[in-house]
Amino acid sequence: MKNLNNIKVLAFDIFGTVVDWHSSIVAELNRMKIQVDANQFALDWRAGYRPAMDKTLTGEMNCVSVDVIHRLILEELLIKYNILHLSEKQKSDLNLIWHRLCPWADTVQGLNKLKDKYIICTLSNGNIRLLVDLAKYSNLPWDYIFSAENFYAYKPSPKTYLGVAELLDVKPNEILMVAAHHSDLAAARSCGLRTAYIERPLELGTTIKNNVSPCIDNDLHASDLLDLVDKLSK
């Protein structure tokens, strides 16, 4: 582990890193008694996000909120899976599952410990209302919630990582970006932030083996947020 004594801010990716979107969506589909391969439906819903987001980045789609993107993908999936009986209210409620995703078992305790020493914030492509709802749903004790909406740009745009530094009045290298995705961390690093990788082997459920191997470019590699607490206190 490299020297991280100057870190003042921990900025967290959300989907997959802090909350378990896969099992939350599977549980919701089961709760709604929707007859479908819930595991694959959840994977498809999430997989549609990146291409849709890339369209907004290349200007093909106006910059819309993640809520809208999730709904567009949902409409396609309902047709693909031949689920045609849902009312508008049911579709709207189902789309809002992204506002009620459950945290990983270590998340709340880990964040509360980290908050004692650091400013802890989100840095997510999720819209502000979604991130507020997630925090309220699980008592996530954020000091600040940064969303793509704050910067009119989505990660991996440098505007997002550097925006956190500007608005919290710290230097980029005083921020530790915490994420379960190497691509997010690489983009943060290119802006001068420090990076911590969190292993989330079950992010994609149990049918897909998620590679959680270390990347030497990160400043820190932790098995979960409690391990991050330990490693930062050394």
Place this chain on the structure above:
Amino acid sequence: MKNLNNIKVLAFDIFGTVVDWHSSIVAELNRMKIQVDANQFALDWRAGYRPAMDKTLTGEMNCVSVDVIHRLILEELLIKYNILHLSEKQKSDLNLIWHRLCPWADTVQGLNKLKDKYIICTLSNGNIRLLVDLAKYSNLPWDYIFSAENFYAYKPSPKTYLGVAELLDVKPNEILMVAAHHSDLAAARSCGLRTAYIERPLELGTTIKNNVSPCIDNDLHASDLLDLVDKLSK
């Protein structure tokens, strides 16, 4: 009290409404053993804020953070009061008292109760880092922190009040603006927000009688945040 059943968001003014700037500054001047009429110094520091802010609104001054505005006023006051011995570090620390203002006695308990039922957020001209520090200093349990910095505009600009509605995905009349200042509430009301006035008779200390009379235009008038809890639960 008018019908407020549809309210989803409580947006709070900060300086004077949630935190007691006057006594916090007096205490800090005393702690630093600065020989000065601390009561008057605090009043002057705060009084300088509105004219400086108005200059930014009329374009005479570039849109700068409240931290910078507080420092500019402080420099003038140190000359006016002939306090010429402070080091740069002492001046910088003194300026940061605005990040360590104490809450009123009812604030923390009141906010925690209100958070159970509503999204509670700040809407302040303070910069984000200042508001984050205030929240951390006193465990203010905000669901979101809205600052002038989010909107590139200061209250009473409509961009601020309407910005809260847009980013939290609610209608303006689903927001209750909570403040100890009728002017702030009037501006919120002109944007369609509902308004609650909080009495803070000691906002200006004990030497000035602060008029806390009701204004009939407000939807609600409360003696403090616990009284607000009671009145909203009726």
